[in-house]
Amino acid sequence: MKILVCxxxxxxxxxxxxxxxxxxxxxxxxxQFVINPNDEFGLTRAMWFKEKQGASVDxxxxxxxxxxxxxxxxxxxxxxxxxxxxxxxxxxFAVAKQLAKVVQDGGYDLVIxxxxxxxxxxxxxxxxxxxxxxxxxxxxxxxxDVDGSNATATREIxxxxxxxxxALPLVVGGQKGLVEESDLRIPNMRGIMMARKKPLxxxxxxxxxxxxxxxxxxxxxxxxDVKLVSPxxxxxxxxxxxxxxxxx
Numbered sequence: 001m002k003i004l005v006c007x008x009x010x011x012x013x014x015x016x017x018x019x020x021x022x023x024x025x026x027x028x029x030x031x032q033f034v035i036n037p038n039d040e041f042g043l044t045r046a047m048w049f050k051e052k053q054g055a056s057v058d059x060x061x062x063x064x065x066x067x068x069x070x071x072x073x074x075x076x077x078x079x080x081x082x083x084x085x086x087x088x089x090x091x092x093f094a095v096a097k098q099l100a101k102v103v104q105d106g107g108y109d110l111v112i113x114x115x116x117x118x119x120x121x122x123x124x125x126x127x128x129x130x131x132x133x134x135x136x137x138x139x140x141x142x143x144x145d146v147d148g149s150n151a152t153a154t155r156e157i158x159x160x161x162x163x164x165x166x167a168l169p170l171v172v173g174g175q176k177g178l179v180e181e182s183d184l185r186i187p188n189m190r191g192i193m194m195a196r197k198k199p200l201x202x203x204x205x206x207x208x209x210x211x212x213x214x215x216x217x218x219x220x221x222x223x224x225d226v227k228l229v230s231p232x233x234x235x236x237x238x239x240x241x242x243x244x245x246x247x248x
Contacts, residue, residue, distance in 0.1 A: 038114025142177030
């Protein structure tokens with residue numbers, strides 16, 4: 001079984017976020033980048049298929065040379081090879097088009113992507129990738145097993161879970177639950193050394209027009225002042241909740 005794991009290069013959630021050019025561009029200065037958490041769950045599940053079922057695992061990213069350390073981390077975790085599509089990740093459709101070409105050229109049986117990236121939270125790429133490659137698709141996936149050419153997937157739905165059966169090839173939009181956080185792997189020294197020798201192939205992009213563009217970014221408004229009310233003054237608390245907060 002050939003598995004492709006899509007890897008997004010995203011800011012660490014502890015990074016301080018700023019914007020430039022009139023709040024139209026993300027400022028990457030001083031920002032630490034990591035593997036998108038939803039993608040990391042997928043990569044860990046792919047490593048289970050590699051170890052238990054002998055699958056081969058490739059990882060792919062759409063982006064410039066600055067994303068290669070993130071791909072190298074994926075290789076250090078245990079992926080066999082990496083592919084970088086040499087073009088900026090402009091929007092969901094353009095990224096899906098680039099990934100679709102990689103999937104078609106590679107003949108992959110299973111493609112695992114995160115249901116969304118934690119930077120722009122578009123949640124569009126896995127579904128569009130499945131549509132462009134004309135294969136089965138399961139989103140919000142929290143469980144996945146493969147037996148030969150058949151797959152059983154569990155996905156999160158409103159109010160519960162749904163288990164479905166389908167056939168390969170398959171695109172999965174994974175999330176936490178596909179594996180648990182305790183199952184995530186930290187590259188060890190041996191993995192880091194081996195990753196340096198594994199292939200990281202750079203491929204040129206296909207023509208793809210971005211269908212969306214960011215007009216402006218805006219940070220959340222700062223929190224307002226806090227009013228402290230004595231626990232003995234219930235009347236004042238009720239008045240504030242009724243007349244100012246307007247919640248009662």
